[in-house]
Amino acid sequence: xTTTDSPQLPATPKGPPSRAxxxxxxxxxxxxxxxxxxxxxxxxxxxxxxxxxxxxxLFLLLRAWPAITASEEELxxxxxxxxxxxxLLEFIGPLIFGTLLAAVLALALATPVAMGIGLFIxxxxxxxxxxxxxxxxxxxxxxxxxxxGLWGFLVLAPVVKPVWFWLGDNFGWFPLFAGDVxxxxxxxxxxxxxxxxxxxxxxxxxSREVFLQTPKLHEEAALAxxxxxxxxxxxxxxxxxxxxxxxxxxxxxxxxxxxxxxVLMIISPGFLVYSLQxxxxxxHQTIAAYIALDFAEATGLAVNALxxxxxxxxxxxxxxxxxxxxxVARRKEFSGAN
Amino acid sequence: MSTDTMDTTERTRALLTSSEPRRKAxxxxxxxxxWAAFVVAMIPLVSLLWTVLVNGAGRxxxxxxxYSMRGIFGGDPSGGIYHAIMGTLIITGWAALISVPxxxxxxxxLVEYGRGALARSVTFFVDVMTGIPSIVAGLFVVALMTIFxxxxxxxxxxxxxxxxxxxxPVVVRSCxxxxxxxxxxxxxxxxxxxxxxxxxxxRVVLRTSVAGLTTGILLAVARVIGETAPLLVAVxxxxxxxxxxxxxxxxxLPVFIYRQYSQGMATCRxxxxxxxxxxxxxxxxxxxxxxxxxxMLLNIAGRLVNRWFAPKLR
Numbered sequence: 129x130t131t132t133d134s135p136q137l138p139a140t141p142k143g144p145p146s147r148a149x150x151x152x153x154x155x156x157x158x159x160x161x162x163x164x165x166x167x168x169x170x171x172x173x174x175x176x177x178x179x180x181x182x183x184x185x186l187f188l189l190l191r192a193w194p195a196i197t198a199s200e201e202e203l204x205x206x207x208x209x210x211x212x213x214x215x216l217l218e219f220i221g222p223l224i225f226g227t228l229l230a231a232v233l234a235l236a237l238a239t240p241v242a243m244g245i246g247l248f249i250x251x252x253x254x255x256x257x258x259x260x261x262x263x264x265x266x267x268x269x270x271x272x273x274x275x276x277g278l279w280g281f282l283v284l285a286p287v288v289k290p291v292w293f294w295l296g297d298n299f300g301w302f303p304l305f306a307g308d309v310x311x312x313x314x315x316x317x318x319x320x321x322x323x324x325x326x327x328x329x330x331x332x333x334x335s336r337e338v339f340l341q342t343p344k345l346h347e348e349a350a351l352a353x354x355x356x357x358x359x360x361x362x363x364x365x366x367x368x369x370x371x372x373x374x375x376x377x378x379x380x381x382x383x384x385x386x387x388x389x390x391v392l393m394i395i396s397p398g399f400l401v402y403s404l405q406x407x408x409x410x411x412h413q414t415i416a417a418y419i420a421l422d423f424a425e426a427t428g429l430a431v432n433a434l435x436x437x438x439x440x441x442x443x444x445x446x447x448x449x450x451x452x453x454x455x456v457a458r459r460k461e462f463s464g465a466n
Numbered sequence: 467m468s469t470d471t472m473d474t475t476e477r478t479r480a481l482l483t484s485s486e487p488r489r490k491a492x493x494x495x496x497x498x499x500x501w502a503a504f505v506v507a508m509i510p511l512v513s514l515l516w517t518v519l520v521n522g523a524g525r526x527x528x529x530x531x532x533y534s535m536r537g538i539f540g541g542d543p544s545g546g547i548y549h550a551i552m553g554t555l556i557i558t559g560w561a562a563l564i565s566v567p568x569x570x571x572x573x574x575x576l577v578e579y580g581r582g583a584l585a586r587s588v589t590f591f592v593d594v595m596t597g598i599p600s601i602v603a604g605l606f607v608v609a610l611m612t613i614f615x616x617x618x619x620x621x622x623x624x625x626x627x628x629x630x631x632x633x634x635p636v637v638v639r640s641c642x643x644x645x646x647x648x649x650x651x652x653x654x655x656x657x658x659x660x661x662x663x664x665x666x667x668x669r670v671v672l673r674t675s676v677a678g679l680t681t682g683i684l685l686a687v688a689r690v691i692g693e694t695a696p697l698l699v700a701v702x703x704x705x706x707x708x709x710x711x712x713x714x715x716x717x718x719l720p721v722f723i724y725r726q727y728s729q730g731m732a733t734c735r736x737x738x739x740x741x742x743x744x745x746x747x748x749x750x751x752x753x754x755x756x757x758x759x760x761x762m763l764l765n766i767a768g769r770l771v772n773r774w775f776a777p778k779l780r
Binding site: 161162163165166167169170171172173174175176177178180181183184187188190191240241242243244245247248249252253261264265267268270271272273274275276277278279281282283284325328332356357358359361379382383385386387388389392393416419420423424427428431434435438441442445446448449450452453456457 | 492496502506510517569574575579584587590592594595596597602603605606699703721747751757
């Protein structure tokens with residue numbers, strides 16, 4: 129690259145002239161003429177993604193600001209659901225709590241099963257079937273969330289209702305199962321089951337990959353010492369895959385936190401309460417479902433309040449995802465994989 | 467001496483042939499549990515697909531696919547999903563039109579040019595971006611557009627922008643993987659012939675990986691085609707056919723399903739002809755069947771493209 133042509137080339141993004149210059153100076157560096165323009169275009173696309181993410185945060189904050197700075201009276205007069213004398217924080221708090229509760233329960237249900245499936249596909253299933261079976265689990269991820277909602281509302285809720293009654297009758301002393309069991313089955317527990325099914329394929333996909341990466345020598349060493357298959361898995365595969373499974377679970381958590389339709393269509397919502405009673409109706413609502421429920425009718429300050437709620441969701445999921453990605457990145461450095 | 471040897475042999479044999487029964491039992495129990503985990507995961511899949519098939523198959527007909535819901539009220543069963551199908555095609559098409567160039571170019575940047583802090587942060591934030599909740603993407607577009615166009619703005623292209631916020635990271639991820647698979651020897655051979663880098667990328671790298679790229683893009687489309695929440699927020703709902711993405715509300719299949727679901731049971735007068743009480747649920751199931759078929763076709767097409775057109779590198 130000569131110093132004379134470097135300033136003028138990025139300034140001429142049109143194809144033909146820069147291509148002509150490239151043809152004129154054929155010898156030397158390949159990085160000039162349209163190559164240079166192309167590099168700028170590609171770099172620009174990369175930068176555009178960073179800009180988009182920044183814009184998401186910026187515009188949400190910009191539109192949420194009026195609600196954040198509004199007084200309690202203004203909020204309660206603009207938004208139907210705000211009772212007198214409730215600050216934005218007092219209103220969003222229970223929503224965040226409901227979101228976290230649903231997501232954590234879903235995670236608790238899904239992680240053991242997903243690890244089981246991951247092990248099943250990587251170490252237990254017949255070799256030839258493994259790929260097909262893995263594809264079947266991936267199909268769960270392909271089903272749109274609105275169909276999950278429809279299914280959860282019309283099929284799953286009636287089916288699990290007797291189970292919730294049984295849990296309420298026999299384990300009512302346990303805080304999660306306390307309270308009056310809802311007669312409709314449209315409660316947070318049902319939502320968590322559906323969310324668990326939805327995040328299952330994500331956790332499975334990642335943990336399957338990590339389990340497959342276990343060094344063959346570790347496994348064979350364990351077997352040579354007389355370990356049974358489970359002992360081999362416990363001593364060689366699981367420790368190797370631990371951080372991978374943790375980050376997979378975090379990714380699943382991120383997805384469960386942001387899921388809208390399944391929650392919206394199944395739950396009978398309740399506001400302004402911090403409640404652990406996952407079998408009782410009208411006790412919880414999640415942020416995403418609340419936004420979808422109220423957005424169509426909202427005007428003025430109510431829209432700002434909804435966007436402020438969305439901003440809270442955005443920050444929570446960003447934090448969860450960044451932690452998950454940081455774990456993955458750290459693992460890459462240590463394990464020597466890739 | 468000889469009894470001693472006998473003893474040792476016996477003991478060793480005992481150790482080798484019969485490990486403790488508890489260990490074996492635990493091993494068997496875990497095997498059963500791990501198989502059970504897989505079976506448990508298949509129950510919802512089978513139940514869901516079966517329910518959609520049984521409930522939807524009765525509703526899907528030529529009329530259902532070619533009529534809109536304009537002027538359909540109550541239990542009238544003569545409506546259809548034509549407007550939703552067209553809305554889905556238009557909005558998803560625009561989303562793909564925005565996401566594919568940006569996503570592909572970013573992948574090219576990461577694989578061919580990416581060095582240093584910018585590349586590292588792009589990789590990291592693309593990963594983080596995959597986790598943006600879909601409804602937040604919808605809110606972002608509304609927040610952006612209402613600043614320029616006033617509070618009531620709802621039209622198709624807004625939904626397409628929201629979908630591309632969700633789709634771009636998926637495209638980047640899968641395209642990046644595919645471009646990394648192209649062997650360096652091909653690039654070097656091309657440079658050795660004096661081909662400039664941009665032409666090498668377009669004519670050698672992209673052409674070698676075109677099957678994988680197509681797969682990645684089809685799977686990304688399949689992922690966003692089922693999105694509901696961002697469209698509910700950014701595009702709104704309509705019962706009529708609207709083919710213009712730049713004006714007026716639109717309906718897509720997932721939003722149609724939600725709308726029918728939220729209408730619930732219809733009330734029929736006794737003397738009313740042509741009235742079905744649970745018609746909205748039937749409509750929802752019918753649309754769900756169509757949507758699932760579309761998503762499955764996209765998935766299968768993606769995998770087949772990769773299998774049939776992948777270059778034989780070895």
